[in-house]
Amino acid sequence: MTQSRQQQKLKTRRAIIDAAFGLLDEQHSFSSMSLREVARAAGIAPTSFYRHFKDIDELGLTLVDEAGLTLRQLMRQARVRIASGGGVISTSIDTFMEFISANSNIFRLLLREHTGTSNAFRAAVFREIQHFTEELTDYTVATTGLNKKLANLQAEAMVKLVFSTGAEALDLDTTQREQLAVRLKIQLRFITNGSLEYAKNN
Amino acid sequence: MTQSRQQQKLKTRRAIIDAAFGLLDEQHSFSSMSLREVARAAGIAPTSFYRHFKDIDELGLTLVDEAGLTLRQLMRQARVRIASGGGVISTSIDTFMEFISANSNIFRLLLREHTGTSNAFRAAVFREIQHFTEELTDYTVATTGLNKKLANLQAEAMVKLVFSTGAEALDLDTTQREQLAVRLKIQLRFITNGSLEYAKNN
DNA sequence: CTTTTGAGCTTACAACTGTACGCTAATTTA
DNA sequence: TAAATTAGCGTACAGTTGTAAGCTCAAAAG
Numbered sequence: 296m297t298q299s300r301q302q303q304k305l306k307t308r309r310a311i312i313d314a315a316f317g318l319l320d321e322q323h324s325f326s327s328m329s330l331r332e333v334a335r336a337a338g339i340a341p342t343s344f345y346r347h348f349k350d351i352d353e354l355g356l357t358l359v360d361e362a363g364l365t366l367r368q369l370m371r372q373a374r375v376r377i378a379s380g381g382g383v384i385s386t387s388i389d390t391f392m393e394f395i396s397a398n399s400n401i402f403r404l405l406l407r408e409h410t411g412t413s414n415a416f417r418a419a420v421f422r423e424i425q426h427f428t429e430e431l432t433d434y435t436v437a438t439t440g441l442n443k444k445l446a447n448l449q450a451e452a453m454v455k456l457v458f459s460t461g462a463e464a465l466d467l468d469t470t471q472r473e474q475l476a477v478r479l480k481i482q483l484r485f486i487t488n489g490s491l492e493y494a495k496n497n
Numbered sequence: 498m499t500q501s502r503q504q505q506k507l508k509t510r511r512a513i514i515d516a517a518f519g520l521l522d523e524q525h526s527f528s529s530m531s532l533r534e535v536a537r538a539a540g541i542a543p544t545s546f547y548r549h550f551k552d553i554d555e556l557g558l559t560l561v562d563e564a565g566l567t568l569r570q571l572m573r574q575a576r577v578r579i580a581s582g583g584g585v586i587s588t589s590i591d592t593f594m595e596f597i598s599a600n601s602n603i604f605r606l607l608l609r610e611h612t613g614t615s616n617a618f619r620a621a622v623f624r625e626i627q628h629f630t631e632e633l634t635d636y637t638v639a640t641t642g643l644n645k646k647l648a649n650l651q652a653e654a655m656v657k658l659v660f661s662t663g664a665e666a667l668d669l670d671t672t673q674r675e676q677l678a679v680r681l682k683i684q685l686r687f688i689t690n691g692s693l694e695y696a697k698n699n
Numbered sequence: 700c701t702t703t704t705g706a707g708c709t710t711a712c713a714a715c716t717g718t719a720c721g722c723t724a725a726t727t728t729a
Numbered sequence: 730t731a732a733a734t735t736a737g738c739g740t741a742c743a744g745t746t747g748t749a750a751g752c753t754c755a756a757a758a759g
Contacts (some may be wrong), residue, residue, distance in 0.1 A: 299756080299757090300704090300705075300706075300755085300756055300757070303706075303756095304705090304706070307706080307707085321614065321616070322614050322615075322616075323614060324528070324613070324614050326526070326528070326529060327528060327529070327614065329745080329746060329747085330746080330747065330748090331745080331746065331747080332746095339706095339707070339708090340707060340708050340709075341746095341747080341748080342707080342708075342709085342747095342748070342749085342750095343706070343707045343708070345748080346705080346706055346707070347706090350747090351747095403612070406612045407609075407612050407613070409612075409664070410605070410608045410609050410611075410612065410664055411526070411609070412523065412524050412525060412526050412529065413524075414523070414524075414668075417668065421665075421668075448680060448683055448684055448687075449684075449687065451680070451684070452658055452684040452687060452688075455657070455658055455661035455662065456654055456657055456658060456661075458661070459657035459658075459660070459661055460657065462611070462612055463623075466616075466619065466623075478650060478653070481650055481695070482650055482651075482653070482654040482688075484691065484695060485650070485651065485654060485687070485688045485691030485692045485695060486654075486684075486687045486688060486691055487691070488690070488691040488694045488695065489686065489687030489688055489689070489690040489691025489692075489694070490687045490691075492690045492691070492694060493683070493686060493687060493690065501726080501727090502725085502726050502727070502734095502735075502736075505726095505736075506735090506736070509736080509737085531715080531716060531717085532716080532717065532718090533715080533716065533717080541736095541737070541738090542737060542738050542739075543716095543717080543718080544717095544718070544719085544720095544737080544738070544739085545736070545737045545738070547718080548735080548736055548737070549736090552717090553717090
Protein backbone atom coordinates (compact mmCIF):
# COMPACT_ATOMS: atom_id res chain seq x y z
CA MET A 296 0.00 0.00 0.00
CA THR A 297 1.42 3.34 -1.05
CA GLN A 298 1.25 6.28 1.29
CA SER A 299 0.74 9.88 0.50
CA ARG A 300 3.65 12.13 1.11
CA GLN A 301 1.88 13.95 3.94
CA GLN A 302 1.02 10.71 5.67
CA GLN A 303 4.60 9.53 5.50
CA LYS A 304 5.86 12.82 6.85
CA LEU A 305 3.48 12.67 9.78
CA LYS A 306 4.58 9.12 10.44
CA THR A 307 8.23 10.12 10.57
CA ARG A 308 7.40 13.06 12.80
CA ARG A 309 5.63 10.69 15.15
CA ALA A 310 8.64 8.38 15.04
CA ILE A 311 10.87 11.25 16.14
CA ILE A 312 8.56 12.23 18.99
CA ASP A 313 8.15 8.65 20.14
CA ALA A 314 11.88 8.06 19.91
CA ALA A 315 12.50 11.10 22.11
CA PHE A 316 9.96 9.94 24.69
CA GLY A 317 11.48 6.50 24.55
CA LEU A 318 14.94 7.82 25.28
CA LEU A 319 13.73 9.52 28.45
CA ASP A 320 14.35 7.59 31.63
CA GLU A 321 15.77 8.16 35.08
CA GLN A 322 19.29 8.31 33.68
CA HIS A 323 18.57 10.37 30.60
CA SER A 324 16.93 13.77 30.37
CA PHE A 325 15.78 15.69 27.36
CA SER A 326 18.42 18.35 27.87
CA SER A 327 21.16 15.76 27.67
CA MET A 328 19.66 14.34 24.51
CA SER A 329 21.40 15.09 21.25
CA LEU A 330 19.80 15.60 17.91
CA ARG A 331 21.83 12.75 16.47
CA GLU A 332 20.76 10.45 19.23
CA VAL A 333 17.10 11.15 18.62
CA ALA A 334 17.57 10.75 14.88
CA ARG A 335 19.34 7.45 15.39
CA ALA A 336 16.52 6.16 17.59
CA ALA A 337 13.93 7.34 15.09
CA GLY A 338 15.74 5.59 12.26
CA ILE A 339 16.51 8.65 10.17
CA ALA A 340 19.64 10.53 9.17
CA PRO A 341 20.66 13.34 11.52
CA THR A 342 20.10 15.98 8.86
CA SER A 343 16.61 14.69 8.09
CA PHE A 344 15.57 15.84 11.53
CA TYR A 345 15.48 19.40 10.21
CA ARG A 346 12.71 18.52 7.77
CA HIS A 347 10.44 18.24 10.81
CA PHE A 348 11.76 20.55 13.50
CA LYS A 349 13.68 23.81 13.35
CA ASP A 350 15.96 22.61 16.13
CA ILE A 351 15.88 20.33 19.14
CA ASP A 352 14.14 22.94 21.28
CA GLU A 353 11.14 22.90 18.98
CA LEU A 354 10.93 19.16 19.53
CA GLY A 355 11.18 19.74 23.28
CA LEU A 356 8.26 22.12 23.30
CA THR A 357 6.25 19.59 21.33
CA LEU A 358 7.04 16.95 23.94
CA VAL A 359 5.99 19.24 26.78
CA ASP A 360 2.72 20.02 24.97
CA GLU A 361 1.97 16.34 24.49
CA ALA A 362 2.82 15.63 28.10
CA GLY A 363 0.45 18.37 29.20
CA LEU A 364 -2.26 16.94 27.02
CA THR A 365 -1.81 13.51 28.57
CA LEU A 366 -2.10 15.08 31.99
CA ARG A 367 -5.33 16.84 31.12
CA GLN A 368 -6.79 13.61 29.80
CA LEU A 369 -5.91 12.08 33.13
CA MET A 370 -7.88 14.75 34.94
CA ARG A 371 -10.97 14.02 32.92
CA GLN A 372 -10.58 10.37 33.70
CA ALA A 373 -10.40 11.15 37.42
CA ARG A 374 -13.61 13.18 37.25
CA VAL A 375 -15.40 10.28 35.64
CA ARG A 376 -14.36 8.05 38.48
CA ILE A 377 -15.46 10.54 41.12
CA ALA A 378 -18.88 10.77 39.51
CA SER A 379 -19.24 7.03 39.98
CA GLY A 380 -18.43 7.16 43.71
CA GLY A 381 -15.31 7.48 45.85
CA GLY A 382 -13.86 10.54 47.58
CA VAL A 383 -12.55 13.38 45.48
CA ILE A 384 -9.09 13.41 46.99
CA SER A 385 -8.70 9.67 47.18
CA THR A 386 -9.82 9.11 43.60
CA SER A 387 -7.68 11.92 42.24
CA ILE A 388 -4.56 10.72 43.99
CA ASP A 389 -5.09 7.14 42.93
CA THR A 390 -5.46 8.28 39.35
CA PHE A 391 -2.41 10.46 39.62
CA MET A 392 -0.29 7.67 41.03
CA GLU A 393 -1.39 5.37 38.24
CA PHE A 394 -0.39 8.04 35.76
CA ILE A 395 3.07 8.25 37.25
CA SER A 396 3.49 4.50 37.11
CA ALA A 397 2.21 4.15 33.58
CA ASN A 398 3.88 7.26 32.19
CA SER A 399 7.00 7.75 34.29
CA ASN A 400 8.95 9.25 31.46
CA ILE A 401 6.30 11.79 30.61
CA PHE A 402 6.09 12.89 34.23
CA ARG A 403 9.86 12.99 34.46
CA LEU A 404 9.98 15.28 31.45
CA LEU A 405 7.60 17.74 33.09
CA LEU A 406 9.45 17.60 36.40
CA ARG A 407 12.83 18.24 34.85
CA GLU A 408 11.86 20.92 32.41
CA HIS A 409 9.96 22.61 35.21
CA THR A 410 13.31 23.50 36.77
CA GLY A 411 15.41 23.21 33.62
CA THR A 412 17.69 25.59 31.77
CA SER A 413 15.33 26.74 29.05
CA ASN A 414 13.08 29.67 29.85
CA ALA A 415 10.66 28.56 27.17
CA PHE A 416 10.42 25.05 28.58
CA ARG A 417 10.01 26.24 32.13
CA ALA A 418 7.25 28.60 31.05
CA ALA A 419 5.52 25.85 29.08
CA VAL A 420 5.49 23.43 31.99
CA PHE A 421 4.42 26.19 34.32
CA ARG A 422 1.44 26.91 32.09
CA GLU A 423 0.45 23.26 32.14
CA ILE A 424 0.55 23.14 35.92
CA GLN A 425 -1.37 26.38 36.17
CA HIS A 426 -4.00 24.85 33.93
CA PHE A 427 -4.17 21.98 36.36
CA THR A 428 -4.53 24.37 39.31
CA GLU A 429 -7.22 26.46 37.65
CA GLU A 430 -9.42 23.50 36.93
CA LEU A 431 -9.07 22.33 40.51
CA THR A 432 -9.95 25.83 41.70
CA ASP A 433 -13.11 25.90 39.62
CA TYR A 434 -14.03 22.47 40.83
CA THR A 435 -13.55 23.53 44.45
CA VAL A 436 -15.61 26.69 44.04
CA ALA A 437 -18.39 24.70 42.40
CA THR A 438 -18.51 21.89 44.97
CA THR A 439 -17.72 23.69 48.24
CA GLY A 440 -18.79 27.27 47.63
CA LEU A 441 -15.45 28.52 48.93
CA ASN A 442 -14.62 31.99 47.60
CA LYS A 443 -12.47 31.94 44.51
CA LYS A 444 -9.38 33.51 46.01
CA LEU A 445 -9.21 31.03 48.84
CA ALA A 446 -10.07 28.13 46.59
CA ASN A 447 -7.17 29.12 44.39
CA LEU A 448 -4.76 29.24 47.29
CA GLN A 449 -5.94 25.84 48.37
CA ALA A 450 -5.73 24.34 44.89
CA GLU A 451 -2.24 25.74 44.33
CA ALA A 452 -0.96 24.26 47.56
CA MET A 453 -2.52 20.92 46.72
CA VAL A 454 -1.10 20.73 43.23
CA LYS A 455 2.37 21.65 44.45
CA LEU A 456 2.22 19.02 47.14
CA VAL A 457 0.97 16.39 44.72
CA PHE A 458 3.67 17.11 42.16
CA SER A 459 6.36 17.11 44.82
CA THR A 460 5.18 13.79 46.12
CA GLY A 461 4.96 12.45 42.60
CA ALA A 462 8.60 13.29 42.10
CA GLU A 463 9.46 11.36 45.21
CA ALA A 464 7.33 8.41 44.14
CA LEU A 465 9.34 7.96 40.95
CA ASP A 466 12.24 6.50 42.88
CA LEU A 467 10.14 4.12 44.99
CA ASP A 468 8.68 0.66 44.47
CA THR A 469 4.97 -0.11 44.45
CA THR A 470 4.48 -0.78 48.16
CA GLN A 471 6.40 2.32 49.15
CA ARG A 472 4.32 4.32 46.69
CA GLU A 473 1.15 3.14 48.30
CA GLN A 474 2.37 4.23 51.70
CA LEU A 475 3.32 7.56 50.22
CA ALA A 476 -0.16 7.91 48.72
CA VAL A 477 -1.74 7.29 52.11
CA ARG A 478 0.41 10.01 53.65
CA LEU A 479 -0.33 12.38 50.80
CA LYS A 480 -4.06 11.95 51.21
CA ILE A 481 -3.83 12.94 54.87
CA GLN A 482 -1.69 15.93 54.01
CA LEU A 483 -4.24 17.06 51.46
CA ARG A 484 -6.89 16.78 54.16
CA PHE A 485 -4.76 19.14 56.25
CA ILE A 486 -4.98 21.67 53.46
CA THR A 487 -8.69 21.35 52.76
CA ASN A 488 -9.65 21.42 56.44
CA GLY A 489 -7.20 24.20 57.15
CA SER A 490 -8.52 26.44 54.42
CA LEU A 491 -12.10 25.82 55.55
CA GLU A 492 -11.09 26.83 59.06
CA TYR A 493 -9.33 29.86 57.65
CA ALA A 494 -12.42 30.82 55.65
CA LYS A 495 -14.53 30.82 58.83
CA ASN A 496 -12.19 33.07 60.78
CA ASN A 497 -11.47 35.66 58.07
CA MET B 498 55.00 34.55 51.03
CA THR B 499 55.40 30.89 50.18
CA GLN B 500 52.57 28.47 50.64
CA SER B 501 52.72 24.92 51.70
CA ARG B 502 51.80 22.38 49.11
CA GLN B 503 48.65 21.40 50.98
CA GLN B 504 47.50 24.99 51.26
CA GLN B 505 47.96 25.53 47.56
CA LYS B 506 46.10 22.36 46.73
CA LEU B 507 43.18 23.38 48.92
CA LYS B 508 43.16 26.77 47.24
CA THR B 509 42.92 25.22 43.80
CA ARG B 510 40.23 22.85 44.96
CA ARG B 511 38.29 25.82 46.23
CA ALA B 512 38.82 27.58 42.90
CA ILE B 513 37.30 24.59 41.10
CA ILE B 514 34.29 24.47 43.39
CA ASP B 515 33.73 28.21 43.18
CA ALA B 516 34.13 28.13 39.42
CA ALA B 517 31.47 25.43 39.17
CA PHE B 518 29.07 27.38 41.39
CA GLY B 519 29.79 30.48 39.35
CA LEU B 520 28.91 28.74 36.12
CA LEU B 521 25.49 27.78 37.44
CA ASP B 522 22.68 30.07 36.39
CA GLU B 523 19.20 29.82 34.94
CA GLN B 524 20.58 28.87 31.55
CA HIS B 525 23.30 26.51 32.71
CA SER B 526 22.94 23.44 34.87
CA PHE B 527 25.58 21.27 36.45
CA SER B 528 24.69 18.32 34.25
CA SER B 529 25.36 20.37 31.13
CA MET B 530 28.70 21.49 32.53
CA SER B 531 31.82 19.96 31.07
CA LEU B 532 35.00 19.19 32.89
CA ARG B 533 36.93 21.40 30.49
CA GLU B 534 34.57 24.27 31.07
CA VAL B 535 35.00 24.07 34.82
CA ALA B 536 38.76 23.78 34.46
CA ARG B 537 38.84 26.81 32.16
CA ALA B 538 36.83 28.87 34.65
CA ALA B 539 39.03 27.73 37.50
CA GLY B 540 42.15 28.69 35.58
CA ILE B 541 43.73 25.26 35.42
CA ALA B 542 44.47 22.76 32.67
CA PRO B 543 41.72 20.21 31.99
CA THR B 544 43.91 17.35 33.07
CA SER B 545 44.78 19.02 36.36
CA PHE B 546 41.18 18.62 37.38
CA TYR B 547 41.89 14.96 38.11
CA ARG B 548 44.39 15.89 40.81
CA HIS B 549 41.39 17.04 42.85
CA PHE B 550 38.37 14.99 41.81
CA LYS B 551 38.03 11.48 40.43
CA ASP B 552 35.52 12.72 37.87
CA ILE B 553 32.94 15.42 37.44
CA ASP B 554 30.37 13.50 39.49
CA GLU B 555 32.59 13.67 42.54
CA LEU B 556 32.66 17.44 42.12
CA GLY B 557 28.87 17.41 41.80
CA LEU B 558 28.41 15.59 45.07
CA THR B 559 30.73 18.07 46.73
CA LEU B 560 28.60 20.92 45.42
CA VAL B 561 25.40 19.31 46.70
CA ASP B 562 27.01 18.81 50.11
CA GLU B 563 28.08 22.43 50.29
CA ALA B 564 24.65 23.56 49.19
CA GLY B 565 23.07 21.46 51.91
CA LEU B 566 25.42 22.94 54.46
CA THR B 567 24.46 26.45 53.38
CA LEU B 568 20.84 25.52 53.78
CA ARG B 569 21.36 24.19 57.29
CA GLN B 570 23.18 27.36 58.28
CA LEU B 571 20.16 29.24 57.02
CA MET B 572 17.91 27.26 59.29
CA ARG B 573 19.98 28.13 62.33
CA GLN B 574 19.83 31.77 61.34
CA ALA B 575 16.04 31.56 61.15
CA ARG B 576 15.85 30.07 64.63
CA VAL B 577 17.89 32.93 66.02
CA ARG B 578 15.48 35.40 64.51
CA ILE B 579 12.46 33.58 65.87
CA ALA B 580 13.94 33.65 69.36
CA SER B 581 14.10 37.43 69.11
CA GLY B 582 10.40 37.75 68.18
CA GLY B 583 8.28 37.28 65.08
CA GLY B 584 6.09 34.35 64.05
CA VAL B 585 7.72 31.03 63.31
CA ILE B 586 6.26 30.69 59.84
CA SER B 587 6.71 34.29 58.85
CA THR B 588 10.31 34.46 59.99
CA SER B 589 11.22 31.16 58.39
CA ILE B 590 9.72 32.08 55.06
CA ASP B 591 11.34 35.50 55.04
CA THR B 592 14.68 33.88 55.73
CA PHE B 593 14.10 31.30 53.06
CA MET B 594 13.19 33.89 50.47
CA GLU B 595 16.30 35.87 51.29
CA PHE B 596 18.31 32.70 50.83
CA ILE B 597 16.85 32.17 47.40
CA SER B 598 17.62 35.71 46.37
CA ALA B 599 21.15 35.71 47.72
CA ASN B 600 22.03 32.19 46.62
CA SER B 601 19.90 31.54 43.55
CA ASN B 602 22.49 29.30 41.99
CA ILE B 603 22.85 27.13 45.03
CA PHE B 604 19.12 26.67 45.29
CA ARG B 605 18.93 25.98 41.57
CA LEU B 606 21.51 23.26 41.94
CA LEU B 607 19.46 21.53 44.62
CA LEU B 608 16.25 21.88 42.64
CA ARG B 609 17.71 20.44 39.48
CA GLU B 610 19.66 17.61 40.95
CA HIS B 611 16.60 16.73 42.99
CA THR B 612 14.95 15.56 39.77
CA GLY B 613 18.13 15.00 37.78
CA THR B 614 19.58 12.01 35.98
CA SER B 615 22.06 10.85 38.59
CA ASN B 616 20.77 8.49 41.26
CA ALA B 617 23.57 9.53 43.57
CA PHE B 618 22.74 13.24 43.20
CA ARG B 619 19.04 12.70 43.63
CA ALA B 620 19.68 10.68 46.78
CA ALA B 621 22.06 13.33 48.12
CA VAL B 622 19.58 16.16 47.65
CA PHE B 623 16.80 14.02 49.05
CA ARG B 624 18.85 13.45 52.18
CA GLU B 625 19.40 17.18 52.59
CA ILE B 626 15.69 17.88 52.29
CA GLN B 627 14.89 15.08 54.70
CA HIS B 628 17.32 16.64 57.14
CA PHE B 629 15.39 19.85 56.75
CA THR B 630 12.09 18.05 57.38
CA GLU B 631 13.35 16.18 60.42
CA GLU B 632 14.52 19.31 62.15
CA LEU B 633 11.20 20.97 61.49
CA THR B 634 9.44 17.89 62.86
CA ASP B 635 11.44 18.00 66.09
CA TYR B 636 10.80 21.71 66.41
CA THR B 637 7.06 21.16 65.96
CA VAL B 638 6.93 18.36 68.51
CA ALA B 639 8.85 20.49 71.00
CA THR B 640 6.76 23.65 70.57
CA THR B 641 3.25 22.29 69.95
CA GLY B 642 3.26 18.88 71.60
CA LEU B 643 1.80 17.33 68.47
CA ASN B 644 2.57 13.61 68.24
CA LYS B 645 5.63 12.80 66.23
CA LYS B 646 3.92 11.01 63.38
CA LEU B 647 1.54 13.85 62.72
CA ALA B 648 4.24 16.45 63.19
CA ASN B 649 6.29 14.67 60.55
CA LEU B 650 3.41 14.62 58.09
CA GLN B 651 2.91 18.32 58.67
CA ALA B 652 6.58 19.17 58.36
CA GLU B 653 6.94 17.15 55.17
CA ALA B 654 4.01 18.89 53.55
CA MET B 655 5.35 22.28 54.57
CA VAL B 656 8.86 21.65 53.27
CA LYS B 657 7.54 20.39 49.96
CA LEU B 658 5.32 23.41 49.58
CA VAL B 659 8.13 25.78 50.48
CA PHE B 660 10.55 24.24 48.02
CA SER B 661 7.95 24.21 45.27
CA THR B 662 7.21 27.85 45.86
CA GLY B 663 10.89 28.63 45.98
CA ALA B 664 11.31 27.12 42.55
CA GLU B 665 8.56 29.36 41.28
CA ALA B 666 10.07 32.40 42.93
CA LEU B 667 13.32 32.01 41.02
CA ASP B 668 11.69 33.28 37.83
CA LEU B 669 9.98 36.26 39.45
CA ASP B 670 11.04 39.78 40.35
CA THR B 671 11.14 41.15 43.89
CA THR B 672 7.58 42.45 44.13
CA GLN B 673 6.13 39.28 42.71
CA ARG B 674 8.20 37.29 45.15
CA GLU B 675 6.77 39.22 48.04
CA GLN B 676 3.26 38.50 46.87
CA LEU B 677 4.18 34.85 46.53
CA ALA B 678 5.58 34.86 50.08
CA VAL B 679 2.31 36.26 51.42
CA ARG B 680 0.36 33.53 49.67
CA LEU B 681 2.77 30.88 50.89
CA LYS B 682 2.40 31.97 54.49
CA ILE B 683 -1.38 31.56 54.28
CA GLN B 684 -0.99 28.15 52.67
CA LEU B 685 1.31 27.06 55.47
CA ARG B 686 -1.35 28.19 57.94
CA PHE B 687 -3.77 25.89 56.15
CA ILE B 688 -1.44 23.02 56.86
CA THR B 689 -0.74 23.83 60.52
CA ASN B 690 -4.39 24.50 61.32
CA GLY B 691 -5.51 21.51 59.31
CA SER B 692 -3.19 19.13 61.07
CA LEU B 693 -4.24 20.49 64.47
CA GLU B 694 -7.86 19.87 63.52
CA TYR B 695 -6.94 16.41 62.33
CA ALA B 696 -5.16 15.68 65.60
CA LYS B 697 -8.31 16.53 67.56
CA ASN B 698 -10.59 14.24 65.54
CA ASN B 699 -8.32 11.20 65.34
C1' DC C 700 3.86 13.00 -19.99
C1' DT C 701 6.78 16.57 -18.11
C1' DT C 702 8.09 19.53 -14.46
C1' DT C 703 8.37 20.77 -9.74
C1' DT C 704 8.63 19.71 -5.04
C1' DG C 705 10.51 17.91 -0.96
C1' DA C 706 11.67 13.92 2.49
C1' DG C 707 15.56 11.63 3.31
C1' DC C 708 20.29 10.45 2.32
C1' DT C 709 25.62 10.77 2.20
C1' DT C 710 29.57 13.30 2.86
C1' DA C 711 32.10 16.80 5.13
C1' DC C 712 33.88 19.95 8.66
C1' DA C 713 34.96 22.54 12.60
C1' DA C 714 34.15 22.57 17.40
C1' DC C 715 34.00 20.29 21.39
C1' DT C 716 34.33 16.46 24.67
C1' DG C 717 36.93 13.11 28.33
C1' DT C 718 41.15 11.39 29.39
C1' DA C 719 45.84 8.82 28.64
C1' DC C 720 50.76 9.82 28.78
C1' DG C 721 54.78 11.87 30.07
C1' DC C 722 57.27 16.04 31.46
C1' DT C 723 58.58 19.92 34.70
C1' DA C 724 59.56 22.10 38.78
C1' DA C 725 58.93 22.78 43.38
C1' DT C 726 57.94 21.00 47.90
C1' DT C 727 58.47 17.39 51.22
C1' DT C 728 60.86 13.58 53.17
C1' DA C 729 64.85 10.96 54.52
C1' DT D 730 72.18 17.42 50.59
C1' DA D 731 69.98 13.75 47.88
C1' DA D 732 65.81 11.29 46.76
C1' DA D 733 60.97 10.97 46.40
C1' DT D 734 56.58 12.94 45.79
C1' DT D 735 53.16 15.48 43.37
C1' DA D 736 50.37 19.71 41.47
C1' DG D 737 49.97 21.35 37.22
C1' DC D 738 50.99 21.53 32.23
C1' DG D 739 51.18 20.41 27.10
C1' DT D 740 50.34 17.26 23.64
C1' DA D 741 47.61 13.87 21.58
C1' DC D 742 43.68 10.99 20.18
C1' DA D 743 39.40 9.01 19.36
C1' DG D 744 34.70 9.98 19.86
C1' DT D 745 30.91 13.01 19.78
C1' DT D 746 28.32 17.04 18.48
C1' DG D 747 25.40 20.46 15.22
C1' DT D 748 24.71 21.54 10.73
C1' DA D 749 26.04 23.05 5.78
C1' DA D 750 25.93 21.40 0.84
C1' DG D 751 24.29 18.85 -2.58
C1' DC D 752 22.28 14.50 -4.40
C1' DT D 753 18.37 11.04 -5.26
C1' DC D 754 14.02 9.65 -6.49
C1' DA D 755 9.22 9.22 -5.65
C1' DA D 756 5.00 11.92 -5.12
C1' DA D 757 2.30 15.91 -6.53
C1' DA D 758 1.16 19.47 -9.81
C1' DG D 759 0.72 21.17 -14.42
